[in-house]
Amino acid sequence: MAETAESAVPKTEKKRITKAMRMFWGLEEVGEGFTMGGGIYQSYFITDIARLPLPMFSFYTMITSILDFVISPLTGILIDGTKPMKWGKLRSWLLIMPPIAVVAATFKYVSYPSQSLTMWVLILAFAVYAAAFNTGNIANYSLIPAMCAYEDEKQSLASNRIAGNAIGRMIMGFVTPLAIIPLTNMFGSGGYTINSFGITFFLMLFYLVHFKLSKGYEGNGSSASTKRTTFKEMGKAIVANPQLVAVMFADMTSTMGTFILPGILVYMYRYVIGNGEMMGLLATHNLVVSFGSLIGAYISRFLMRKFEDRRKICCGVYLMVAALCFMTRFTVDTPYLFIFVNFLMMMVAGCTQPMESTFYFDCATYSQWKTGGENPTALFLGLATISIKMTSIVRGVIITILFNAINYSPDMGPTPELRSGFITAYSLVNSIIPVLGFIAIAFFYKISPAIIAKCKAEIEARGDAVQA
Numbered sequence: 041m042a043e044t045a046e047s048a049v050p051k052t053e054k055k056r057i058t059k060a061m062r063m064f065w066g067l068e069e070v071g072e073g074f075t076m077g078g079g080i081y082q083s084y085f086i087t088d089i090a091r092l093p094l095p096m097f098s099f100y101t102m103i104t105s106i107l108d109f110v111i112s113p114l115t116g117i118l119i120d121g122t123k124p125m126k127w128g129k130l131r132s133w134l135l136i137m138p139p140i141a142v143v144a145a146t147f148k149y150v151s152y153p154s155q156s157l158t159m160w161v162l163i164l165a166f167a168v169y170a171a172a173f174n175t176g177n178i179a180n181y182s183l184i185p186a187m188c189a190y191e192d193e194k195q196s197l198a199s200n201r202i203a204g205n206a207i208g209r210m211i212m213g214f215v216t217p218l219a220i221i222p223l224t225n226m227f228g229s230g231g232y233t234i235n236s237f238g239i240t241f242f243l244m245l246f247y248l249v250h251f252k253l254s255k256g257y258e259g260n261g262s263s264a265s266t267k268r269t270t271f272k273e274m275g276k277a278i279v280a281n282p283q284l285v286a287v288m289f290a291d292m293t294s295t296m297g298t299f300i301l302p303g304i305l306v307y308m309y310r311y312v313i314g315n316g317e318m319m320g321l322l323a324t325h326n327l328v329v330s331f332g333s334l335i336g337a338y339i340s341r342f343l344m345r346k347f348e349d350r351r352k353i354c355c356g357v358y359l360m361v362a363a364l365c366f367m368t369r370f371t372v373d374t375p376y377l378f379i380f381v382n383f384l385m386m387m388v389a390g391c392t393q394p395m396e397s398t399f400y401f402d403c404a405t406y407s408q409w410k411t412g413g414e415n416p417t418a419l420f421l422g423l424a425t426i427s428i429k430m431t432s433i434v435r436g437v438i439i440t441i442l443f444n445a446i447n448y449s450p451d452m453g454p455t456p457e458l459r460s461g462f463i464t465a466y467s468l469v470n471s472i473i474p475v476l477g478f479i480a481i482a483f484f485y486k487i488s489p490a491i492i493a494k495c496k497a498e499i500e501a502r503g504d505a506v507q508a
Contacts, residue, residue, distance in 0.1 A: 053471060054189035055260055057197075060254050061187075065197050066204030068134075068250045071243030073208020073330070075145070076302065081220065081232060082148070083439060084306045086162065089229050090151040094443060096159050096504075101436040104166045109426070109433065115175040116422015117180065118189040120274060120414075127251075128258040128416065130186055131177035134251040137172040138244035144169035145240035149232035151362045174425055180250055182418040185401045192345075193315050197342045198397040206333035212239060213302075213326025213472065277407040277416040283487055284407075284420060287399040289480035290354065290392075291427035292473050296365065301382075302326075308372070308497050311454040312462050318375050325379050332383040336390020343391060350395040355482045358450075360388045362474035369467035372459075389474075399485070400424050402492050409495035412502070431473070438465045 057065075086092050086100060099408045126134035147165035152158045173299070181201070216235060223231030278284070309322045343353050364385035371378040404417040442461045452458065 055257075056190070057188060057193050057257065058253075061257075062193075062196060062200075064249060065253060066200030067246040068177075068243070069201045069204030070208040070211075071246035072177065073205040073210070074239045074242055076212075081216070081306065084176060084310075085149055085151075085229075085232050087443075089232065090155075090158050090162075092155055092159055094448065096155060098440050098444065100159055101440050102431045103163055105436050107163075107167050108170050109249070109430075111170045112174045113423050114424035115171065115425070116180050116419040117274065118175060118181055119418040119422065120416060128254075130179045130183050131251055131254050131258055133175050134247045134254075137176035137179075138171035138247040141169055141176065142237065142240045142244050144172060146233060146237040149229075149236045151229045153253055174219055174422075176247060176427070178418055180419045181397075181421045183250070183254055184397075185417050186414070187260055189260055194401060195341065195344050195394065195398065197359070198394040199337055199344075201397065202337035202340070202393040203334055205338055206330050206390060210330030210334060213330050214323045214501070217323040217326070235272060245333070262425060266436075273411070273413040274416060274419050275413045276413060277404075277419060278423070280410040281403050281407040283485050284400075284403045284423065286480040286484035287396065287403060288424060288427045290399075290477035290485070291396050291424060292477060294433050299468060301466065304462060307439075307462055308466055312372050312459050312508040313375050313378060314373075315454050321375055321379070324476050325382065328379050329382045329386045332385075332387035333390040336387040337394060339387075340391045340394040342397075344395065350398065351481050351485060351488075354392050355478050357388055357392050358478040358481070360476040361385055361392075362471045362478075365390065365474065366467055369463050372463055384455040392477075399487075401486050405492055405495050405499070406487055409499050438469055 086097055092100065119130065120132060120266055122129075127135060144165050147161060147471060148169060150161055150165075153159070182192055185199075188197060212498065216239075219235060220231060223234055225231075227234060249402075275467045306322065306324070309319050309325070313321065347353055364381055368378060368381050368385070371381050398422050401417065404415055404420045408415045445463060446452075446455070446457050448458075
């Protein structure tokens with residue numbers, strides 16, 4: 041009989057997480073959701089407020105996409121490859137990086153008389169913010185398996201992450217469109233700057249909560265690593281588990297709803313929904329859709345308890361997401377139906393995100409078992425950001441191609457070509473991504489719960505042998 045993950049952990053050495061951790065873990069993700077909910081205006085700020093011409097906007101999009109794609113995976117390498125600091129291998133980054141992110145986020149929304157200066161300041165601010173934000177985020181994410189010795193705890197905190205993110209997006213996605221109006225009335229384009237600073241300041245405070253909650257728990261987890269990992273060990277861990285690529289492809293399904301769709305949504309309400317006369321509904325849309333993600337995150341807890349093999353659940357859900365995304369093209373002339381279909385889509389997609397988190401943890405455990413080295417969770421979660429960056433690149437490519445095809449100007453109205461372009465970008469292009477996720481998990485991801493139980497038991501046995 042296969043040994044379970046829980047029975048593989050010596051109960052005399054491992055402790056349960058606290059009630060406070062079960063209740064409040066996920067606050068950092070609330071702050072992360074704040075940045076996403078408040079960040080829906082990034083492209084709009086560049087094109088319609090800073091008024092960078094199309095060539096500059098295209099250059100900005102290309103450079104920041106490349107920077108984001110390069111920087112994000114390196115954060116996992118930085119965390120795993122750096123000698124642990126005084127507050128721990130992972131916890132230390134929760135204290136160091138957020139203040140840097142606050143400063144950089146403030147400069148992501150600035151506009152100068154010189155368009156060239158504006159563009160380069162925005163690019164520099166983006167690069168610094170990407171490095172600080174992603175390092176803190178990956179360290180925070182990696183703490184879950186490093187703290188939790190039992191599978192139910194990991195699942196609970198993984199669900200808290202997605203729920204927290206949804207709550208943050210729900211609050212700030214509703215508040216930001218309402219706050220931007222008085223802020224810009226008082227401070228002009230500086231209203232966007234103030235909004236970005238305030239949002240990221242809350243993120244920093246929530247990081248401090250996680251820093252406090254995790255005290256004394258890093259290294260308690262059943263898949264914990266508190267030592268520096270060499271570059272050779274990192275390379276071996278990646279090569280040992282090519283199935284990580286399948287998880288990264290599948291992960292684009294959930295990040296689609298967080299990164300691609302919101303980036304296009306502002307333009308949908310500006311030019312498409314109700315012929316561009318329903319911009320006031322954007323706040324309501326963000327609130328309702330984020331609530332759908334929150335419901336999905338809690339449904340996932342039931343699904344993970346009910347069904348041991350999470351791969352089968354995800355495969356069915358991915359196809360449902362694809363179908364609902366495609367359906368949105370038929371609802372653009374009925375605003376409240378458009379919101380409802382998006383609500384259903386994000387509720388269903390929200391079910392997959394906690395499960396995808398556990399796939400990364402399982403991949404790290406599998407690689408640790410196969411190589412005999414340190415657990416590469418931070419490295420793998422750093423690589424996981426490639427999925428997010430790919431969706432950001434897709435968003436940038438979609439908008440850039442569309443803008444250049446129609447010679448976009450912020451002064452143009454909702455022309456038939458513009459409407460058709462955004463409808464296709466929103467509904468058809470994005471519906472392809474969940475289908476890719478289905479193919480990746482159904483045909484290329486073979487790590488079953490039984491395999492993980494075996495891996496954990498053998499890793500634990502190795503540790504006991506070394507101590508003996």
